[in-house]
Amino acid sequence: MQKSFQEVVERIVEQDPRYDRAAYDFIREVLEFTIKQTKQSQVETNVHVSGAQLMEGFRQYANKEFGPLALTVLDHWHIRSSEDVGEIVFNLINAGVFGRAETDQLSDFRASLDFYQAFEAPYESKRR
Numbered sequence: 175m176q177k178s179f180q181e182v183v184e185r186i187v188e189q190d191p192r193y194d195r196a197a198y199d200f201i202r203e204v205l206e207f208t209i210k211q212t213k214q215s216q217v218e219t220n221v222h223v224s225g226a227q228l229m230e231g232f233r234q235y236a237n238k239e240f241g242p243l244a245l246t247v248l249d250h251w252h253i254r255s256s257e258d259v260g261e262i263v264f265n266l267i268n269a270g271v272f273g274r275a276e277t278d279q280l281s282d283f284r285a286s287l288d289f290y291q292a293f294e295a296p297y298e299s300k301r302r
Contacts, residue, residue, distance in 0.1 A: 179271065186265050193262055197251035201262045204228065207235045222275050225282030228263065229256055233292045242297040245289060256287040
């Protein structure tokens with residue numbers, strides 16, 4: 175019998191407690207959002223999302239869902255950098271939840287998104 179996503183996340187968090195369970199749910203939503211965005215611009219139905227594409231989807235989705243509170247929510251889940259996103263993605267890959275191309279690497283996420291520029295800067299002028 176195949177385990178549910180939540181059961182897999184429970185097992186991951188037991189082995190690697192750095193990230194909140196909700197962070198895994200959010201990354202799954204980000205992947206779904208990014209795939210949907212990518213499919214709109216491609217004819218192909220089987221879409222592979224690169225680390226860079228996922229991080230752009232992450233930026234868009236976090237701002238859409240949380241607006242100026244994005245950094246606060248992400249920090250609560252212990253997602254403080256693009257490297258954290260990569261760690262969660264690769265935990266899900268290693269658990270068999272996400273697929274992976276041969277060229278996909280954890281280093282694809284290294285410093286790929288400046289969290290300040292993505293989640294704070296767009297709202298600074300509105301706060302003044």
